[in-house]
Amino acid sequence: MLSIxxxxxxxxxxxxxxxxxxxxxxxxxxxxxxxxxxxxxTLASVLAGREEYxxxxxxxxxxxxxxxxxxxxxxxxxxxxxxxxYPVEIPGVSSTNFLxxxxxxxxEYRGLEPLDAVKFLSxxxxxxxxxxxxxxxxxxxxxxxxxxxxxxxNEIFQMAMLEPKLAILDETDSGLDIDxxxxxxxxxxxxxxxxxATIVVTHYQRLLDYIVPDYVHVLYKGRIVKSGTKELAxxxxxxxxxxxxxxxxxxx
Amino acid sequence: xxxxQINKATEQFLQVQPSHTSFSELRKAGLEILEHVGxxxxxxxxxxxxxxxxxxEQQIKDYRPATSLTLTADQVDQALxxxxxxxxxxxxxxxxxxxxxKVSNEGYTLSSLQESSSSLLGSIANAEADPFVALxxxxxxxxxxxxxxxxxxxxxxxxxxxxxxxxxxxxxHSRVLIEVExxxxxxxxxxxxxxxxxxxxxxxxxxxxxxxxxxxHYYRLQNENRQAIVANNFVTDIHRSATFTTVATQLSGxxxxxxxxxxxxxxxxxxxxxxxxxxxxxxxxxxxxxxxxTKPHADSNELYKGILADSSRGVFNGKIFxxxxxxxxxxxxxxxxxxxxxxxxxxxxxxxxxxxDDVKCSHGCTTGQxxxxxxxxxxxxxxxKDQARGLLLYAFAGEVLDHIAYEPFKAYCxxxxxxxxxxxx
Numbered sequence: 092m093l094s095i096x097x098x099x100x101x102x103x104x105x106x107x108x109x110x111x112x113x114x115x116x117x118x119x120x121x122x123x124x125x126x127x128x129x130x131x132x133t134l135a136s137v138l139a140g141r142e143e144y145x146x147x148x149x150x151x152x153x154x155x156x157x158x159x160x161x162x163x164x165x166x167x168x169x170x171x172x173x174x175x176x177y178p179v180e181i182p183g184v185s186s187t188n189f190l191x192x193x194x195x196x197x198x199e200y201r202g203l204e205p206l207d208a209v210k211f212l213s214x215x216x217x218x219x220x221x222x223x224x225x226x227x228x229x230x231x232x233x234x235x236x237x238x239x240x241x242x243x244x245n246e247i248f249q250m251a252m253l254e255p256k257l258a259i260l261d262e263t264d265s266g267l268d269i270d271x272x273x274x275x276x277x278x279x280x281x282x283x284x285x286x287x288a289t290i291v292v293t294h295y296q297r298l299l300d301y302i303v304p305d306y307v308h309v310l311y312k313g314r315i316v317k318s319g320t321k322e323l324a325x326x327x328x329x330x331x332x333x334x335x336x337x338x339x340x341x342x343x
Numbered sequence: 344x345x346x347x348q349i350n351k352a353t354e355q356f357l358q359v360q361p362s363h364t365s366f367s368e369l370r371k372a373g374l375e376i377l378e379h380v381g382x383x384x385x386x387x388x389x390x391x392x393x394x395x396x397x398x399x400e401q402q403i404k405d406y407r408p409a410t411s412l413t414l415t416a417d418q419v420d421q422a423l424x425x426x427x428x429x430x431x432x433x434x435x436x437x438x439x440x441x442x443x444x445k446v447s448n449e450g451y452t453l454s455s456l457q458e459s460s461s462s463l464l465g466s467i468a469n470a471e472a473d474p475f476v477a478l479x480x481x482x483x484x485x486x487x488x489x490x491x492x493x494x495x496x497x498x499x500x501x502x503x504x505x506x507x508x509x510x511x512x513x514x515x516h517s518r519v520l521i522e523v524e525x526x527x528x529x530x531x532x533x534x535x536x537x538x539x540x541x542x543x544x545x546x547x548x549x550x551x552x553x554x555x556x557x558x559x560h561y562y563r564l565q566n567e568n569r570q571a572i573v574a575n576n577f578v579t580d581i582h583r584s585a586t587f588t589t590v591a592t593q594l595s596g597x598x599x600x601x602x603x604x605x606x607x608x609x610x611x612x613x614x615x616x617x618x619x620x621x622x623x624x625x626x627x628x629x630x631x632x633x634x635x636x637t638k639p640h641a642d643s644n645e646l647y648k649g650i651l652a653d654s655s656r657g658v659f660n661g662k663i664f665x666x667x668x669x670x671x672x673x674x675x676x677x678x679x680x681x682x683x684x685x686x687x688x689x690x691x692x693x694x695x696x697x698x699x700d701d702v703k704c705s706h707g708c709t710t711g712q713x714x715x716x717x718x719x720x721x722x723x724x725x726x727x728k729d730q731a732r733g734l735l736l737y738a739f740a741g742e743v744l745d746h747i748a749y750e751p752f753k754a755y756c757x758x759x760x761x762x763x764x765x766x767x768x
Binding site for chain 1: 415500714715717719724725727730731735737741
């Protein structure tokens with residue numbers, strides 16, 4: 092589904108990603124872990140098409156298409172979803188209007204009829220249950236004045252509405268208390284199928300108790316320096332990142 | 344040198360005027376002021392960003408009122424908008440046109456200024472405060488006087504519609520006087536239709552008196568042709584426990600100068616000023632607003648927002664005076680701008696002068712670009728870049744239009760704003 096080959100990216104001339112290789116197949120959950128500043132969020136941003144990052148080398152293929160060639164909105168329409176680490180507050184744009192515009196633009200791209208107001212609302216009601224999000228929240232402006240937990244819940248709710256093929260969760264656990272974490276993870280798990288894949292970017296192992304990964308990759312200095320199964324995450328939780336840093340730095 | 348031009352025009356104008364009318368005093372005083380100070384020079388503080396007099400001197404050959412056009416009922420119909428139901432007051436190149444107006448006189452009386460001979464005329468707008476008022480005093484021919492009768496709630500809005508087309512760069516001097524008597528309520532709308540793309544100079548004066556416990560709503564649209572030069576003086580006296588709200592939507596013109604003054608003359612009254620300027624090309628819009636708190640327990644709210652593209656220019660100057668008597672005043676002012684191009688300019692200046700010591704006043708202004716992070720967020724959800732920009736800009740602008748309480752006019756303004764945001768930015 093997703094094939095990243097030798098991906099290099101920099102911001103304002105400073106290289107951040109220095110040769111990422113990653114293969115993700117339908118139905119899989121991949122966790123990307125690593126110390127602060129290792130390039131985790133950069134990877135998520137580059138995949139979603141954030142313009143500040145310049146890809147200097149390598150390729151990303153998504154379902155047979157050159158992902159790097161697509162505008163951010165077309166990546167979303169092809170089925171890539173980024174759950175933001177810091178969802179943006181947008182005063183004056185109602186959550187419902189925003190979502191309806193998004194859903195219908197994605198549907199149009201896929202050659203589907205737009206959803207009328209009635210169908211859209213019933214779809215919304217159904218998906219709202221999934222992430223236990225309150226109707227009141229959605230009648231407000233997009234993310235405006237939402238708590239950290241509410242914002243993250245809203246991200247997963249949007250994901251449920253847009254039904255992506257590849258979901259990238261960028262530090263979705265940051266700022267969440269344990270109850271919110273459970274709700275958000277439940278939502279993600281319910282959306283999982285054999286058809287879609289998930290990349291979970293996180294600093295802590297905690298989230299992986301709820302969203303169990305098939306593979307765990309450790310990112311350090313812009314490269315994947317170690318890959319393993321969920322046991323690797325537990326080992327990191329116990330021993331921290333220093334032993335990996337030492338291993339890598341010694342090899343250089 | 345400018346006074347010579349005015350003198351010549353005045354001489355010619357006064358020759359054809361009846362020798363003695365109720366306006367003679369006003370004209371005489373106007374002429375004196377102009378002879379004395381002339382039109383405002385851009386070296387003067389009040390006009391330092393807006394060299395409108397220079398533009399007028401270059402492009403306007405004759406200050407006398409432009410001759411009337413041949414207007415048809417069809418043209419008036421075309422200027423209406425969906426859902427509009429109400430009375431219509433037509434101005435033909437600055438002169439009241441009764442034959443095309445639709446005046447029910449339900450709850451109010453409308454008369455031409457010549458008939459009304461109201462002593463209020465010229466008493467609200469101070470000709471010494473702005474030479475363009477003096478110029479209008481000198482040259483207006485026949486405007487309207489609208490008197491909303493005591494205690495009456497005028498259900499349908501009154502739509503003041505100006506048709507402008509001054510061949511060969513002439514001047515248009517519209518004059519409106521509105522008196523809302525005690526405990527009455529009225530909604531007024533105003534729009535200007537430029538019938539061609541040629542230059543004209545429109546110099547309008549509107550005087551409003553809102554009597555005790557009365558409520559007036561005034562919604563204006565300025566969407567004139569690309570060469571229009573406009574000086575607009577709008578002054579409102581607000582009396583005890585009365586409210587006045589104005590919402591201005593400004594979309595087009597060459598150079599527009601709007602002086603808007605609210606005089607809060609008694610306790611418990613409220614004045615609200617909202618404005619949206621959505622500019623592109625070379626349009627220059629200058630909003631000078633002025634709120635004068637003279638008595639205790641009065642409130643004023645002001646929100647002006649601007650989106651400026653291309654090499655357009657905006658000026659916002661917001662004065663708030665709180666006199667010594669005006670304790671317990673609440674006065675809030677906000678001006679926010681988005682610049683979409685490197686060549687667009689905004690000059691914004693709040694100016695608060697407070698002599699009372701128990702008041703709540705705040706002001707703030709911001710100028711920024713479109714929020715790139717928000718843009719990316721919308722795109723990452725599948726919304727195309729142009730539409731995402733439109734959504735964000737409308738979200739910014741819509742806050743102003745939300746203050747229009749007459750739904751069909753609000754919808755009309757929204758439609759125009761969205762069309763502009765969708766196609767031109």
